[in-house]
Each structure stands twice: as structure tokens, then as C-alpha cells.
Amino acid sequence: MNIAVVGLSHKTAPVEVREKLSIAEDSKAGAIAQLCSYPHINEAAVLSTCNRLEIYIVASETENGIREATQFLSEHSGLGLHQLRQHLFILLHQDAVMHLMRVASGLDSLVIGEGQILSQVKHTYKLGQQHKGIGVVLNRLFKQAISAGKRVRAETSIGTGAVSISSAAVELAQMKAPNLAACRVAVVGAGKMSRLLVRHLLSKGAGQISILNRSPERAQALVNEFNGANLRLHPLSEMLPVIAASDLVFTSTAATDPLLDRAKLELILATQQSLMLFDIAVPRNVHSDVNELSQVQAFNVDDLKAVVAQNQESRRQMAMEAEALLEEEQEAFDIWWRSLETVPTISSLREKIETIREQELEKALSRLGTEFADKHQEVIEALTRGIVNKILHDPMVQLRAQQDIEARRKAMQALQLLFNLNSMGNIVNRNT
Numbered sequence: 001m002n003i004a005v006v007g008l009s010h011k012t013a014p015v016e017v018r019e020k021l022s023i024a025e026d027s028k029a030g031a032i033a034q035l036c037s038y039p040h041i042n043e044a045a046v047l048s049t050c051n052r053l054e055i056y057i058v059a060s061e062t063e064n065g066i067r068e069a070t071q072f073l074s075e076h077s078g079l080g081l082h083q084l085r086q087h088l089f090i091l092l093h094q095d096a097v098m099h100l101m102r103v104a105s106g107l108d109s110l111v112i113g114e115g116q117i118l119s120q121v122k123h124t125y126k127l128g129q130q131h132k133g134i135g136v137v138l139n140r141l142f143k144q145a146i147s148a149g150k151r152v153r154a155e156t157s158i159g160t161g162a163v164s165i166s167s168a169a170v171e172l173a174q175m176k177a178p179n180l181a182a183c184r185v186a187v188v189g190a191g192k193m194s195r196l197l198v199r200h201l202l203s204k205g206a207g208q209i210s211i212l213n214r215s216p217e218r219a220q221a222l223v224n225e226f227n228g229a230n231l232r233l234h235p236l237s238e239m240l241p242v243i244a245a246s247d248l249v250f251t252s253t254a255a256t257d258p259l260l261d262r263a264k265l266e267l268i269l270a271t272q273q274s275l276m277l278f279d280i281a282v283p284r285n286v287h288s289d290v291n292e293l294s295q296v297q298a299f300n301v302d303d304l305k306a307v308v309a310q311n312q313e314s315r316r317q318m319a320m321e322a323e324a325l326l327e328e329e330q331e332a333f334d335i336w337w338r339s340l341e342t343v344p345t346i347s348s349l350r351e352k353i354e355t356i357r358e359q360e361l362e363k364a365l366s367r368l369g370t371e372f373a374d375k376h377q378e379v380i381e382a383l384t385r386g387i388v389n390k391i392l393h394d395p396m397v398q399l400r401a402q403q404d405i406e407a408r409r410k411a412m413q414a415l416q417l418l419f420n421l422n423s424m425g426n427i428v429n430r431n432t
Contacts, residue, residue, distance in 0.1 A: 001042070001058060001059070001060060001137070001340075002058070002059055002062040002065075002092060002093055003056070003057070003058055003092070003093050003096045003097060003137060003138075003141065004056075004057050004059060004062060004065060004066055004069070004090065004091065004092050004093070004096055005054050005055065005056050005057075005089075005090070005091045005096040005099055005100065006054070006055045006057070006066055006069040006070055006073065006088060006089075006090050007047075007052060007053050007054030007055055007088065007089060008021060008052065008053060008054075008087045008088055008089065009051055009052035009053075009054070009089075009108070010051040010052065010110050010301070010302070010305075011108075012087050012088070012089055013087035014302055015282060015284060015300050015301055015302045016284075016288070017079075017087050018050075018051070018052075018053065018282055019282050019283035019284055020077040020078065020079060020283075021048075021053040021073060021076065021077045021079075022048055022050075022053060022256075022282055022283050023046055023048040023053065023076070024254065024256060025254070028046050028048070028127055028131070029127070029130075029131045031046050031072075031076070032044055032045070032046060032127070032128065032131045032132075032133035033131065033132075033133075034072060035055065035057065035068075035069065035072055035133065036132070036133055038065070038068035038069075038072075039064075039068075040059050040060050040061045040064040040065040040068055041057050041058070041059055041060075041065050041068055041069065042057075042058045042059065042060055042135065042137075043057065043058035043133060043134055043135040043136075043137055043138045044056065044057050044058075044069075044128070044133045044138075045124055045125070045127075045128035045133055045134055045138055045142065046124065046127070046128075046133075047103070047120065047121065047124045049117065049120050049282075050165065050280065050281065050282035050301055051109065051110050051165075051282070051301065052103075053073075054103075055069045055072070055073065056096070056100065056138060056141070057069055058135065058137045058138060062092065066090055070084070070085075070088065073088070094330065094334065097141060097144075097145075097330055097333055097334070098326065098330050100121070100141060100142070100145040101144070101145045101148040101149070101326045101329055101330060102323075102326060103117060103121065103145070104117065104118055104121045104145040104146055104148055104149030105118075105148055105149045105152040105153070105158075105322055105326060106118065106149070106152070106153075106158065106159070107152075107158075107319050107322055107323070107326075110165065110168075110301070110304065110305065110308055111164060111165060111168060111308050112158065112315040112316070112318075112319055113158040113159050113315055113318065113319075114164045114165070115153070115159055115164070116164060116165075116192065117149075118146070118149040118150070118153070121142070121145060121146060121149065122146055124142070125142040125143075125146065128142070137337075137340075140333065140336055140337075141333065144329055144332065144333045145329075147329065148325070148326055148329040151325055151329070152322040152325055152326070155325060156318050156321045156322050156325070157318055158315060158318040158319060158321075158322055164196055165193065165280050165301060165304065166193050166194075166196035166197045166199075166200055166252075166280065167196065167200045168304040168307045168308050169197065169250060169278045169280050169299075169304060170197065170200040170201055170204055171307050172278065172299060172303065172304060172307045173248055173250075173276065173278055174204055175307070176276055176297065177247065177248060177276065180201065180204045180205050180206040180248075181205040181206065181207055183206065183208065183247040183248050184208045184210075184245060184246045184247045184248070185201060185206050185208060185209045185210070185246060185247070185248045185249075185250070186209075186210045186212060186242050186243055186246040186248070186249045186250070187201075187209060187210070187211050187212070187249075187250045187252075188212045188213075188236075188239060188249065188250065188251040188252070188253060188259065188285065189212075189213060189251060189252040189253040189254075189281070189285075190211060190213035190215070190218045190219045190221070190222045191218075191252065191253070191254070193252040193280060193281075194211070194213075194222065194250075194252050195222055195225060197250050197252065197280075198211070198222065198226060198229075198231070199226070201250075202226065202229055207230060208230070209229070209230070209231050209232070210231075210232045210233075210234055210242050210246065211223065211231055211232065211233050211234065212234045212235070212236050212238065212239050212242055213233075213235075213236060213253075214235075214236045214253075216233070216235065219233050220233065239259065240264060240267070240268050241268070243260070243265075243268065243275070244268040244269065244273075246275070247274070247275065247276065248275075248276050248278065249275065249276070249277050249278070250278045250279075250280065251277065251278070251279045251280070251281055251285035251286055252279075252280050252281050252285070253281055253285055254281075255281070255283070255285055256283050257283070258284060258285060258286060258287040259285045259286070260277070260285065260286045260287065260290060261286075261287035261289055261290060262287065262289040262290050262292055262293060265290055265293055265296060266293065269293070269295055269296070271295070272295070273295055274295050274296075274297075275295060275296050275297070276296075276297045276298075276299070277290065277296065277297070277298040277299065278299050279298065279299065279300045279301075280300070280301050280304075282301060284300055286298055286300070338408075342399045342408065342412060345399070345412040345415055345416060345421065346396050346399065348416070348419075348421040349392065349395070349396075349415055349419055349421060350392060352419060352421060353388050353391070353392060354388065357384050357385070357388050360384075361380065361381065361384050364380070365377060365380070395415065398411070399411055399412065399415075
């Protein structure tokens, strides 16, 4: 059994590749089921965000499990393996464990310390449990990673004033159009990213903001969060006329196909009109062909790197403090992982002692007679169970706590020899 992560991120793949790998929310259950149907993958979890797509697996045979996860990504994206491999990273066990902890802590994000990724890791964990992809090992790993993410934010200042993808997009807009107060702004979408966009736009002085969304209830909920701000609501059906009357447009929807392209903008934009588009969605909401229009400037999430770089240096020292905490969290996970080796021996020992207890109890009760057995069976049952538990307690604790691998294996061999135990095999599986 081994833990592995197969995936890509903003560090290894451009947005045009990442969007092909992105897994929509309503497709994640099917993705988990397909991954777990492969013969060498026992557990699987899918982390899909605008900056990464990562598959976490527990494999019975590491090489074959990785091959199956890679094949899944190729089939899902429509990219050939030769195209895909140049963008993928593969991490095994300790490296995979540390990677998830770094991700949950915001240390692997485009914006170091950004907070949204922790909630995305939590959501991945919840979905994995719900759809039976997460078993004993990934359950422990994700709980430890979430705990690590919380600890880093609580014990370091890395999350203080942390910028997000949304705030970086607003900063880029301010660089391109310094007087946001004079700009007519449209925000397409009403999810978490859009809420952050509105918050940062208002903080930078923008006062003419229109919200476009398919669901009027969700758009109204966003407006209600900013009571007093002059936000205008429009249905998505009015997107083109609203954009035609805007100077800046931010897009952040879950649409899997572009909402805007050259053909649509050509119909609505005047020859002398200038328009700036900031698309922070993956898959992209704005087709790349809009850049062919002379009056349009379009930016996507990969264009935010230059903005983010200005804020990164001051955060690197904080990141070093966080790495030290993560090493402690990784060690805690590794201690638990090493203890799994003792599970078959402990289970065999308990099963054998329990069988002896039940046999001897049955003999004793038969000698005492039915009337006595009925009256006192529960007391005698509890007594014998208590004796067994107390006898087994110290050997089990000592075996699990043994840090030296060779010493632990010798202790297990001694128990197997002295008690003539039959190995029960590895009891850790996806259904445990």
C-alpha cells in the first residue's frame, strides 16, 4: 500500500491545459467511482480548483496505481499521454503527504497564504467520504492536512492580509485602469470568487458595479452582503448589453464553455470603445480569440503572476516558519502510518485470545448449569473480557509505539512465533 498524488498545477501547466483537466462539481462523484474501480486503486480523492487538478490515491501496487490515475486523466481531458505527461507531477508517500499539507496551508498556492484553498481541501475530503472514495488512509491524511492548514494560519502570520486570486485580479485592473471610481464595472457570476471581487472593488473605490448571474436569488444574496453599496442586478440574458456599457468586466462562473468570444464582442462594441476583461475562471469564461480585437485587452489567471510576485517576497519568511510546523504534522502522520504495519499481528493476537476466552467461558458455564449461567452469565462475560483486555493492553501499546522499524518487526515476529499466529493479511482497505 502506498500513497501517491498525480496532478498538475499553475506551476506545471498553463490555463489552456488546466481547463481541459478541470472536473466540474457534478462530475466528481463519477470521477471518484471510476478511479476506485481500477484494480490497483483502493482509495481516491479529487482536488480540482482554478489552479490545480490533483488525484490522491492509495494504491495496492504503486506503479500500476499511478498508471491507472494517469490513464484516467488522459481519458477525462482528451489529451494523449505524451501531451499530458510533460505537465504532470507525481509524488509518492512522504512527498505526497507533505504536498497535501502545503496545499492546505496555502504554501503551494499562486498567492502564498491564500485562505480559500483550505475550504476547497475540506470540500474534497467531504466529497471523498460521501462518495466512498476515502478509506482509512486518506481519511487520516486529509484530517491531518486540514489540521495542519488550520495550525499554520493560527500559529503564523502567513494568512494576515493574504491576497487572493480575486484581489490580485482587482490589483491588476487598478494597474491597467488607475481610476476605478470612474469605471463602469461588470461582474459575471455570484459565487465566492465574485463576492471577493466585489469586496475588493469596493475597497478600491469602484462605485458603478453591475452583477450578472443566471440565478437571481444567488445574485440577490451577494448584493445583500454589501448593504449600502450601489450594486445593480441583471439576469445573465442581459450580459451583452451590460458588457457593451462597461469599461471593465470580471468573469468567474462555473461554465464549462466560454461565455464571451470575438464574434459576440464584435456585435456589441463600438470601433473606438475600449474594454478590459479579467477572467479568473477555469475553465475560462472568455475565449482567447477576443485578443484579436484591437479595442479589447483580456487577462486570465495566468496573467496574475506578475501582480502576485510583488507581494510574495515578504511572505516567503512566513512560509519558512510554516514549513517547520508542517514537518511536525508530517511526522505525526508517519508515526500513524508505520503503526499500520502492526495491525494484522494485533488483530490475529486479539482474535486468538478471544477465541480461547469464548471456548473456556462456554465450558465453565456448561459445568455450572443452566440456572447459574442465566443468572450470572453477563457478570462472568464482563470479567473474562476485562482480563483479556488488560493482558493485551501493554503488548499492543508497546508494539504500536515502537519507532524503530527493525525492532518493531522483531517484536511482531516474536508474538507470531510465541502465540502461533496466522497472518490475517492487510486489513486496511477502502471499506474499513
